[in-house]
Amino acid sequence: MAVVAASGGGEVAYDGRSLIINGQRKLLFSGSIHYTRSTPHMWPYLISQAKLGGLDAIDTYVFWNIHEPQPGQYYFSGRRDIVRFIKEVQSQGLYVCLRIGPFIEAEWSYGGLPLWLHDIPGIVFRSDNEPFKFYMQNFTTKIVNMMKSEKLYASQGGPIILSQIENEYQNVEKGFGNKGPPYVRWAATMAVGLKTGVPWVMCKQDDAPDPVINACNGRTCGETFVGPNSPNKPAMWTEHWTHFYDIYGNITKVRSPQFIAYHVALFIVNKNGSYINYYMYHGGTNFGRNASAFMLTSYYDQAPLDEYGLIRQPKWGHLKELHAAVKLCSQTLLYGSRTNFSLGALQQAYVYKGIKGECAAFLVNTDAANEAEAQFQNRTYRLPPKSISILPDCKTEAFNTAKVSTEYNTRTREAAVKLNSPLIWQELDEVIAVYDDTSLRSNILLEQMNTTKDTSDYLWYTASYQQFNESQPVVMRVNSDGHVLRAFVNGQLIGSEHGTFRNQSFSLAKNVTLRKGANNISLLSIMIGLPDSGAYMERKAFGLTNVRIGDKDLSNYSWGYQVGLLGENQHLYTIEGSIKVKWHKFTSSPRPLRWYKSKFDAPKGNDPIALNLGSMGKGEAWVNGESIGRYWISFVTPQGSPYQTWYHVPRSFLKPRDNLLVVFEEEMGNPLGISIDIVSISKVCGHVSTSNPPLIDSYVKHIGRRPRVELHCPSNKNISNILFASFGSPLGDCNNHVVGRCHSINSTSIVERACLGKKMCSIPSSHKIFGGDPCPGVLKDLLIEAHCQ
Known part of the structure; x- marks a missing residue:
């Protein structure tokens, strides 16, 4: 067991099975909520909904560029108030994973690095480079000392049980050659030397130096994670992507609650996983100009809590039930012994036995196309395609990752x-900038980030071009390395063009008619956020690279520049x-x-x-x-x-x-x-089947639910109308449904009496409730859709 020295508070250690907090192994579910992508007013509600969803911890990055926008100038108020955020998490009884980085990527402008680093002589980001290491250590130490002064580490009685240094460095390490590995070792040594009293992790760093824990990021870490690089380290999943960030020019696929739940359970059994963090649990909003290049303002809207903080069902509820089922097994998982054996060609049983005879089992069907019938301990279990059934007592199926029984809602x-x-x-x-009104001049096309210092998305490139002949059409061509261009000649827009996330360079070519004499060329170059990743970020360049009018190259012409808009x-x-x-x-x-x-x-x-x-x-x-x-x-x-x-x-x-x-x-x-x-949430829907196995009592107590439809309207709304109700064999699901051959004619009236005018209602899936069995011998479903107003 690796022990991280405590100083008067709770001891946080780890072994090859899990984190150990105050002497107890812990199986932890965590969720990422970024303080900067919401507001202090939202924080208490977001954290409470995460806790209600079965989370044990909240994970957040630390955003260097908003805390130190200029060297030595620090800001920690409003949405930047990280201490207030962590104390709110603490007040609600949850742990914190603090991902200091301080490079974070996070689809955040410049990966969280302040742009002024770009101007430090001789600097090379994220490498064995003394200038970068100096400033990185300064900021990391600043944050650690702030947390210590507020007694926020678990070693001091606070909620922080884990910290992260660097972020997904292995993705770029090869690009730095022999400057990469020593940087990794330095970063680990520097972090551990700050003596926080809690463990450090490095995500996507398979060779994380001891005692730093290597962790996985991705969609399917139960399949792809190489595992801890030491038998004394636990398997940790620092980013289980609940969706994927949305960018202009790319359509991302929504990840279903079934997919997410399956891979959580698989990570637990396949990799002995004991820490899973959802990225994101609440994504929020990229306010201001903080989104990185070509990222939408909305961030991870498909997370269990949507951009606005509203619960997204069934994702939130299905994961809540998963957490409850796993927690029923946690002591057996953490302290028991495991065996596994085949249930079929693509089926496997993982059985855990506790020291007092406890038994828990996970029945896995990896077949993505076919349901499987599995015999386990003299019982038959039907396993849907690509699913895992959790049996906390080795008998009763408390949860199956593919069977969604929680309610659906519509925003x-x-x-x-x-x-x-x-x-x-x-x-x-807005005034179109012209050469005569500019004070910044150059005989070359300046690089945009160096010129604006990220004070604005906008940079005007202006020139006064002399046409010696009479008016005549000519082709003007402009090449740019990103991201958007709006071209004006003599105050008139002649054309616009833009790049894409995958190909940010582009060209604009337009026919223009120039007047004899001076012509005002005004080219507005626009950036859509700074880059957020990659090796040698400090070398990346943007803005115009070449301008030609006819056969004349104006790249070395006399150019005047205006940073930003007059209105800004x-x-x-x-x-x-x-x-x-x-x-x-x-x-x-x-x-x-x-x-x-x-x-x-x-x-x-x-x-x-x-x-x-x-x-x-x-x-x-x-x-x-x-x-x-x-x-x-x-x-x-x-x-x-x-x-x-x-x-x-x-x-x-x-x-x-x-x-x-x-x-x-x-x-x-x-x-x-x-x-x-x-x-708002305007519609809610629930669908359960009497064919679902009965829930064991301890699970019912844990989640407060037996097989029944539960409908919940938002706190300020009541159920105003029953849009659909059928006890019998309704066809379809909450997205599309019709009455089937078996249907109780009392369905709507029974549900209306139970639900109308209420904020929530609960209807058991039982023929006794609906005045009799409409079709004896047929397994029944109950499907209800209601309107909230």
Whole structure:
């Protein structure tokens, strides 16, 4: 057993089976919730729903670039208040895994590194490089000392039981040659030397130096994890992806609750896994300009808690039931002995025996296409394709990963405030930069990040081009390394182009007619976030790489530069800045690069709020000076729909009345189509079968449920209508259903009496409840769908 020295608090150690907390082995379920992607107002609710879902711990990265945006200037308030977040987790009785990094990737701008590191002479990120190691150690020490001063490590009686140094380094290590391995050893030694009193992990680092634990990230770690690199280390899964991040230009597949649950159970039996962290449990929102290149503002909306914090069923409920079933076995799993034997060609039994005769079993069917009938201890079990049955007493199936019996729900958005009157909007055109008005000059095309220092997405490249002949058409070609370009000649837009996540370089070629004499060439280069990963990030370059007019190469021409937009410099998006300029009445003639502002009253109630920007093109939006993120409606999926239409506006951003909405529109969107929408759970559905095996009493007590349909409306809504009810043999599922051949005619009336007007109701799947058996000898299902209002 590896013991991490404690200092007056709880001892955290580990052995080859699990983490050991205060002398007890622990089988832990954790979930990632990032403090920066939600708000302090949301934190208590998010954490409580995670705990209710059966989690033992909350996992979060530490975001270096928001805490130290300039060297030595630290910020830890508002959404940056990591101490407050951890104390909230502690107050609700959960542990914390603190992933300091400080490189985190996380689909976060620059992987969490502050851009000023880029300017340190001789620096090479994430390698055996003295400048980088100096600043990395400074920040890591700063965070560790902050946690110590607040007594937040478990060794001090706090909730932090685990810390992480670096992040998925093995993905890039080969790129650094002989500078990679010594950096890994240095990082481990540095972290352990900070004496936190709790273990450290490195994820995706199969050779993590002792005593640092190597951990797995991915979708299927029960199949792919090589295992701990020492028999004295436990198997840990630091990122079990509940979805996958969404990016412009790529459609990700939704991961089903059955898929997620199967791989959790497989990791436990196949790899002796004892720590599983869901990434993400709540994804949240990339407010401001924090999303990395081509990432959506919405982050992991398909997690068990959606972007707004609403429970996403059946994912949340199915995993809750999984956690309950596994916890019934935990002592046997952690302290017992294991044997495994074949139940068939693609079926396996894993049997755990405790020291007092306890018995638990996991019956695994790895056949993805066929159900299996397995004989185990003189009983027959039907195992659906690609599923695992959990038998906490080696007899009764408490849970099967493929059988979803929890309720389903449907999220809807409804316009509460429509901003469709021209009278409530004002507008202001952004000034197109021209060469004569610029003070920054160069005879080369400057690299964008070096020039803007990430103070803005926008960089104007301007030139005054002399045409000596009479007006004539000519081809202007611009090459760029990302990400978006809007080209103007003499104040007129001649064209736009953009790259993609996979190929951020692109070209724009347009016919233009130049007038005789001076012509203003104004090229607006736009970045959609900074890169977040890869070797030698400090060498990555963006912006324009070549400009040609006809056969003339202007790359070494005299260029003038303007960093950012005039409206940004004037802070038009703030209440103070917006009143310092003269806005104009709204006109029905759109043009690119225009600011819009309006005011609205907050919708009543506590439901989450979203800004519907479906009528816009591309830009950024602010509410009361708070950026709710970039939007890009005009970038559509192969099916022709926007990747994201609704943008989360946290309630804490709002006042009761006169909330300032400012939108900067790059293209020619129409703000009259914008609305303030309420987001809510509008429909709930449950489906159970009497063919499901009876639940053992201890499991029923643990999750508070027997085979029955339970419907739960949100706290501010009641069940207003029964949309479908059938006890018998309904066809389909909660997504699509009809009455089958066997159906109790009393189904709807019985359910209405039990449920209408209530926030929740529970209907047993029993013919006694429905006034008799509509078809004796036939196994019955109960399927109910209800509307919440």
